Amino acid sequence: MKEPKRIIMLYSLLYSAFIATIFLIIPSSYVKEFLAHYLLSIILFSILSSQDGFIFLIIYIFGTAFINLVKAFSLGFDISLQILAIATHISTIANVAIAYAFIYSIKKIDMENSDLKAQIKNMLDYVGPTKLLTKQEYTERKTMILKAMHRRKEQAFEIFFSLKNKNDKTRDALFDKLSYYALKNFRNDYDLVGKLDEYCFAVLLQNTNEAGMNIALSRYFDIVQSDININKEDIDMKIAAIDYTVKAEEEHVFI
Amino acid sequence: MNLIFITIISVFWLVLLYYSFLTVSGLYYRTRHVEKIPSELTSYPDVDILIPAYNEGKVIGKTLEAVLKLEYPGNIHVYVLNDNSQDDTAEICNAFSKTFKNVHHVNVPPGYPKGKPRVLNYGIDISESEYIAFYDADNQPEPKSLKLLIEEAVANPKAAGAVGYVRTINENKNWLTRMISLEFIVFQLLMQCGRWFIFKTGSLTGTNMVIKRAFINAAGKYDECALAEDAELTIRITRNGWELPIVPDAITWEQEPENLKILIKQRTRWLQGNLYLLEKMLSSWQFFKGKALVHTLQQILVYLVFLVFLLISDFIFISGILGRSNISIQIPALMIWYVSYLIYTVQLFSALTVEKNISPANIFVGFILYFTYAQLFILLFFRSLFHYLRAKRKKAAISWDKTIRF
Numbered sequence A: 001m002k003e004p005k006r007i008i009m010l011y012s013l014l015y016s017a018f019i020a021t022i023f024l025i026i027p028s029s030y031v032k033e034f035l036a037h038y039l040l041s042i043i044l045f046s047i048l049s050s051q052d053g054f055i056f057l058i059i060y061i062f063g064t065a066f067i068n069l070v071k072a073f074s075l076g077f078d079i080s081l082q083i084l085a086i087a088t089h090i091s092t093i094a095n096v097a098i099a100y101a102f103i104y105s106i107k108k109i110d111m112e113n114s115d116l117k118a119q120i121k122n123m124l125d126y127v128g129p130t131k132l133l134t135k136q137e138y139t140e141r142k143t144m145i146l147k148a149m150h151r152r153k154e155q156a157f158e159i160f161f162s163l164k165n166k167n168d169k170t171r172d173a174l175f176d177k178l179s180y181y182a183l184k185n186f187r188n189d190y191d192l193v194g195k196l197d198e199y200c201f202a203v204l205l206q207n208t209n210e211a212g213m214n215i216a217l218s219r220y221f222d223i224v225q226s227d228i229n230i231n232k233e234d235i236d237m238k239i240a241a242i243d244y245t246v247k248a249e250e251e252h253v254f255i
Numbered sequence B: 001m002n003l004i005f006i007t008i009i010s011v012f013w014l015v016l017l018y019y020s021f022l023t024v025s026g027l028y029y030r031t032r033h034v035e036k037i038p039s040e041l042t043s044y045p046d047v048d049i050l051i052p053a054y055n056e057g058k059v060i061g062k063t064l065e066a067v068l069k070l071e072y073p074g075n076i077h078v079y080v081l082n083d084n085s086q087d088d089t090a091e092i093c094n095a096f097s098k099t100f101k102n103v104h105h106v107n108v109p110p111g112y113p114k115g116k117p118r119v120l121n122y123g124i125d126i127s128e129s130e131y132i133a134f135y136d137a138d139n140q141p142e143p144k145s146l147k148l149l150i151e152e153a154v155a156n157p158k159a160a161g162a163v164g165y166v167r168t169i170n171e172n173k174n175w176l177t178r179m180i181s182l183e184f185i186v187f188q189l190l191m192q193c194g195r196w197f198i199f200k201t202g203s204l205t206g207t208n209m210v211i212k213r214a215f216i217n218a219a220g221k222y223d224e225c226a227l228a229e230d231a232e233l234t235i236r237i238t239r240n241g242w243e244l245p246i247v248p249d250a251i252t253w254e255q256e257p258e259n260l261k262i263l264i265k266q267r268t269r270w271l272q273g274n275l276y277l278l279e280k281m282l283s284s285w286q287f288f289k290g291k292a293l294v295h296t297l298q299q300i301l302v303y304l305v306f307l308v309f310l311l312i313s314d315f316i317f318i319s320g321i322l323g324r325s326n327i328s329i330q331i332p333a334l335m336i337w338y339v340s341y342l343i344y345t346v347q348l349f350s351a352l353t354v355e356k357n358i359s360p361a362n363i364f365v366g367f368i369l370y371f372t373y374a375q376l377f378i379l380l381f382f383r384s385l386f387h388y389l390r391a392k393r394k395k396a397a398i399s400w401d402k403t404i405r406f
Helices: A003-025 A028-047 A050-075 A079-125 A135-152 A171-185 A210-227 B002-036 B060-068 B089-099 B116-126 B145-155 B175-199 B213-219 B229-239 B260-282 B292-322 B333-354 B360-368 B373-393
Strands: A155-162 A192-197 A200-206 A236-243 A252-254 B047-053 B076-082 B103-107 B131-134 B139-141 B161-168 B209-212 B246-254
Touching (some): A003 A028, A050 A079, A135 A155, A135 A192, A135 A200, A155 A171, A171 A192, A171 A210, A171 B060, A171 B089, B002 B175, B060 B076, B060 B089, B076 B089, B076 B116, B089 B103, B103 B116, B116 B131, B116 B213, B131 B145, B131 B213, B175 B292, B175 B360, B209 B213, B260 B292, B292 B333, B292 B373
Parallel strands (some): B047 B076, B047 B131, B076 B103
Antiparallel strands (some): B139 B246
């Protein structure tokens, strides 16, 4: 539920439960006691942290229930008195619980907003918690990097890894491991690793020549092969050279 | 008659107070645990992960994928202990072990008694790391779970290991899975977090847990005749004075039975295992000493006292509603029932809140759980007792019923 809608709903609930409790449910002799409980709870909820407030709420519910039980035993409540006591208790704890929800919803609204903003940014930039760039983010960053490279007349390599032809049973796990090692091995301030589709990811190695690319790739496969039984040839791999060193225009050649 | 009833009511009061205290303690520990997570270790010990598997073709692939995603800084080796599966478990495990160097598909030799404890003991024998982690074949641990468990186990010098949380992956499948999920989170809040906070005793849950090899060997490994093998091993570990800390943030997601028939079979097995353990406990004073007493009393409380109270609460609910009781003393029957129901329901809602699992459907289930799922315990108890006594009379081993996966 959206936060403003939730606040409005909780406020309506808070107001209607309070009115119903005072005028319809509890006996008039209990109104003062109810108001004291209610106000004290609101004050405590305003002061306490969310966790402490919740623990107070639970202690309050249990404590008042036990007090009612002791009263019922010691005063020998008959069935009608028990029903009245139960109804009074339910309405009191319901009011206090709604007050808890309302106060902490307001308190949390700022915190949740900033959390949501951070989450949205994370989702836009990365594939879940993996830190692998999404296709969109990868493409955007690549475009920016290529523009800068063009200006500086540099050379780069884009390597595409595809597992479309691999064994179905291990493909997901293999993809996770290979992309994890790619992030660990390649990604620093310069390189990009992005997920292009379900079984394909790409690495952009910037400002490097073919020898540098081969060294990086061989280091990557050394790490991969320490953990996984796989050869370079087992992965469907394409390497594209991007060369701005010679001509003014972009040169994008698959090698 | 009155004296008996007053005694029962007094014990009832004590139990209600105890469970209220457990709830508050569990909430306190759960909500504050995040701040107490031990800091990162300078070096992480080697861990062997044991996954017992019998006809797990439907789930083992996802389990291995999740295990391979564990973010653990030390060395880990995964042993799938295939207990002569008849489905495609072996094929899937072979594919993984061929691809990943740290995944080992192990065919466990046939043997007796059948069941998980024997398979796990075999796994303990063939592996060699300092710590052993256990995951069921239908589990999907979160990436940080193993690291958090090891950090807690290493940080506490008295710890024999550490135990994480189990959550239900198919909670939204139907009403039954929703109820099982609720039961699990309440168990973990009260019996794990609450008891750990008050008594420094945790219980092994069979999955998402680590044990130091030296401790499990010293305790004598798993009792191969036990059906509730983890509860049984917990007692032996506790009797030796070791601790099992609870790590609520180390989470694994597990599949639960999606229909009543399978749940009844699974729970009958668990309950028979607990009856076996109860019998073992009542036959030796060793179980009433030190911290083992906490587990023994808990076992008695759950499998004897709780059953009696469930029956009594049903009785006083009905007599309270009707406004009559044959007992000559005045007792507020309806009020007693209300307080018991309130405590039970508040426990559920507390657990749902701290696990951030509040939803309209879960709130509804929370209200009706006492009238539905909790009552199932009566049927299960007598069914299990019948099977247990029959097996004892025939001097036969209690059969190990495999839980069907979906």
